[in-house]
Amino acid sequence: MPADSLYMNYLELEPEPIPNLKATHLKVELYYSLGGTNVFTYKDEPRGYYLSVSPVTKKGNWITFVAFTGLKQCILPVKRQTPKKAQEALSKMNDYLQPLIDKVLQDTGLQLKEKVNDGD
Numbered sequence: 001m002p003a004d005s006l007y008m009n010y011l012e013l014e015p016e017p018i019p020n021l022k023a024t025h026l027k028v029e030l031y032y033s034l035g036g037t038n039v040f041t042y043k044d045e046p047r048g049y050y051l052s053v054s055p056v057t058k059k060g061n062w063i064t065f066v067a068f069t070g071l072k073q074c075i076l077p078v079k080r081q082t083p084k085k086a087q088e089a090l091s092k093m094n095d096y097l098q099p100l101i102d103k104v105l106q107d108t109g110l111q112l113k114e115k116v117n118d119g120d
Helices: 083-108
Strands: 005-012 025-033 048-059 062-065 071-077
Touching: 005 048, 005 083, 025 083, 048 083, 071 083
Parallel strands: none
Antiparallel strands: 005 025, 025 048, 048 062, 048 071
């Protein structure tokens, strides 16, 4: 996990519903960012804790991002990184997570893999 990541998880996707989009997982990450100008959009982003959901392809130890398909949201703007604010961001994460996942799935046409219950 990168140094500024507080949480990272990979949600498995249904196999290739869209032939040109080779994503196998959704990467969910909560991380701290210093903010500043985004080099792709040229917009100023606030310093704070961000929740990101991005389609990725996992093969062995390799992770490949699918360009321009993920979303991120600043869930807690802060002036500086502190353990107390990190804990607050972790506690707020679930309020923002499902809407971000739903939006990425809707925008890409991907589907999460159904969990199989073994009857345990």
